[in-house]
Amino acid sequence: MSKPTLQCSIISIAIIWCGLPLQANADDTARARSDSNARYLHHIDLYDTANRKITAESQTPYSPKNTCGRCHSYETISHGWHFNAFDVEADAGRKGEPWIWTDPRTGTQLPLSYRPWPHTFDPRDLGLSEWSMTAHFGARIPGGGIGEPQEGELREGESAPGGAEEIAETSRWLLTGNLEIDCLACHAVDGVYDMNARREQIERQNFAWAPTAALRMGEIKGDVSRIKDGSSPDDEATKKKLPTVTYDSRRFNLDGSVFIDLVREPTSNACYQCHSQRSINENGIEERWIHDEDVHLRAGMQCVDCHRNGIDHDMARGFVDQVATGGQSFETLSCEGCHLGGDDSTSITSRAGRLGSPQPLHEGLPPVHFEKLSCTACHGGPAPREEAVRIMTSLAHGLGEKGHRTGEELPAILAPVFAKADDGKIYPHKVMWPAYWAELTDDKKLKPLVPDQVYDWTRKSLRVRRSFIEEIMLPKLKSSELNALLGPERGKLKPDEWTTSEVDKVNARQRELGDADFKEKVAKSLNAIEKELGISNAVYVSTGKVYAATGDGDSLRILEDVATSSVDMITWPMAHNVRPAGWSLGKEGCVECHNDDGLIFASTVSADGPVPGEGTTVSMATIQGSDAIERKAWNQLFGGRATFKYVIAGSLIMLFFTFVFGLAVFASSLTKLSGSTTRKGDAS
Known part of the structure; x- marks a missing residue:
């Protein structure tokens, strides 16, 4: 043979x-x-x-x-x-990253999901067909x-x-x-x-x-x-x-x-195709070499060591209350289950230490922290800063594809934002403010319009070829404008040769022109949409605000009485990269968080999107619904905690010596009393 x-x-x-x-x-x-x-x-x-x-x-x-x-x-x-992300019958599960339909030409970043996640829109309600969704998002x-x-x-x-x-x-x-x-x-x-x-x-x-x-x-x-x-x-x-x-x-x-x-078992490299993220700073995309790898991957683990599944591909997503469709326990595939153990301490498979994980002692940490904070609040995501920064993700920004990225590309996603999840605990989140064109219904709700149709209707009025931000919000100044602003000699120089004050002048002028262009062109575009659809209530949404054309139709006004659920930021929890214990919040003691500058409460996030500079800035404490007076009292209490400890220690020492001295005096008195009694007895 x-x-x-x-x-x-x-x-x-x-x-x-x-x-x-x-x-x-x-x-x-x-x-x-x-x-x-x-x-x-x-x-x-x-x-x-x-x-x-x-x-x-x-x-x-x-x-x-x-x-x-x-x-x-x-x-x-x-x-x-x-x-099953597009399966309308599937279980919604815990919130995740939505599909964000982005069109830089019309300033659109529209969160979509067939799952009933808050602040997302069902594609079917917008008239987006299955074919359109597949053609737009199929590569991801x-x-x-x-x-x-x-x-x-x-x-x-x-x-x-x-x-x-x-x-x-x-x-x-x-x-x-x-x-x-x-x-x-x-x-x-x-x-x-x-x-x-x-x-x-x-x-x-x-x-x-x-x-x-x-x-x-x-x-x-x-x-x-x-x-x-x-x-x-x-x-x-x-x-x-x-x-x-x-x-x-x-x-x-x-x-x-x-x-x-x-x-x-898939390799981590396969996961990275859709699950990579990059942080953005003032210079653009941060280089990979300045970031440390997730502590688990650094230890030699693979993504699938924790994110496991059987033939049903019901993925363990890493949170405690997830229930497998087959009835198997996901308990020890979460942070708590792996490091701290499950509820059933008598079962070996419920004990801490899976995959050789260390059991953290959390010495001196009151149990209330585990009721109010997730593990990732201290250990997960990018290291918190004074203000949440832009990040880019594979699903939203096509990381992995060839091409140069500046970091300013839509959608504008920011992190970390410390917000409460459905279980009441604080988690680090990614956030985004929706931006889209819509029809305002009679009950003050917003019905987004199909982005591709919006472009067709507004192409002549917006006059944008590539980028809403670059061509409307931050228009490039003509040479004559630069000469008038900086002088003939300085105006001919390249931007990187300008002084700081000259850069500020140019930026201010760009914003001034951009504001005027935005009001004029968006107003004309809203008029064009209303004419196309035969309506009188077209609006544009960005960075938490709703814009409508004025009565004369040549400028914009901001509407205040619109359903906030359609304009509020959308959030979804993040975990990776997981930082080691030495880089966790609280490592430096209680006052790292319990002070007026504690990042988990005092850091801020500013609404961002196609209309830069228009959004509001809020603190993490505000997002969490924290009481300002109560938090200030706690901060003051913890701020004097070290001094209070010394005072208590000193008081105890003084009390000890006072007690010893008193005891000595008492003993001496007893001795004298005993001697006096003896002499009287001898005399008798």
Whole structure:
């Protein structure tokens, strides 16, 4: 028997022996398993969306659903935390980062979520279709959910009522294909999966081709985004325009199988693709080398050591009250459970010390702190400063993609902000103030308008090509304006050659012109929207304020009586990077927090967004609802605590010596009294 035939036979016997089904979507009881700690080598056949085996001569992309799903329960996996963000029936879970629809041209940063999280908007209420959401955010999701509607539903949608726009988007699904769950986005070994190649295909609306591109299995030619709406994939002319794959024949074994190098537990590098963040300072993006790695990763751990999951992919998110769908306990996969232990001290699996974690003593720390503070309040997130700073995240800012970033890109996310969560404890949070164009309803609520439509309606009035901030709020001064402001000689110099006072003059002039441009252009844009929609109540929201056009329509006024839930900051808790004990808040004693400058209470955050300088500044104590008088009293108490200790110690010492002296006097008196009594007895 030849070597390839023998290899194929062994694989076939293994599949039969393990009871692996040969059809996609195997049920849970029959899914593949090796029951070994050793990594299983995947020499497997690839299948396309039509469930046809792929060869080196094929031109169709491979389907993770029909390939991985032959041995693993795709249906079970599809309900996992990473894949149900767009699942309207899924459990909301604890607040997380929303999907932020950002358009720098219109000054939009709109928080969206299908989960009922506070201060977010449901895409369905805005008229955003599943196709629009997938096209906009698909490069940042691992697939599944709204990214793969059923083919039968698509075909029905073509003839169903809903207008030309709905029919056009429905027809595009038939061209783009589904964005299936791409298992290898997480499970491929480092260096095998190309996330940027995947993003490029999704941006070209080649949804079904993205997994093939990410594995670098071959060359993909074609661009669905260039095919007209309403085109049928069955039309011969359209077929010629659809993307095709030219596979690399070297990737195929002699038996037609392909080796997929993957791991059971994803590496931290895979997590970083979507879970990186960078801090911003006055000079731009802070360099990585000045930051320390998360203390757990530095100790050699991987993300999945704590953030575990089973075949259902119900991810342990690290908070105490999370309940696994399968009934397993997540208790010791939280900070408290791992380091302090769970409620059941009699059970070994509930004890502290999982993965060799040290048990903190917290000597001298009153128990009330554990009732009011989360572990991350002292140990998690960026080191707190006097004011929360901008940060960038992978999901919101596309970290990992090629390109230069200044740190000023929208959306404007700030951290750390110490706010209370639903459990009443203080956590460090990321925050963002929504910015969007909307219609003000009769009951004083705001209904955001679809961002892409807003751009079409306001393109002529805003006259912004790239950036609302750079072109309206901070317009570049003409040479004549610089000469008039700084003088002919200084005006010709480069900005980095100006003095501090000259920079201040230029900035002040930019803000002055920007304020005038903002009022004029936004007012005209609101008029354009009202004309387009036939309404009289269009508004623009930014940094906690609601702007409406004045009666004459050539300037803006600020509305005060609007539902605050539509303009308030949105918050979600953060934990990483976790700082070591030596870098935790409170390490220097009680007065590090209990003083007038204690950062957990006294640091501030300023509303930020497309309209800089317009937002208000609030302290962490205000956000937490802390009573100012009570806090001041505590600060004064703790401020004199050291002196009070010395006074008490001195008083105790004085009391001790007074007691000793008194005891000595008393003893002496007794001695004298005893001697006097003896002499009287002798005389008798």
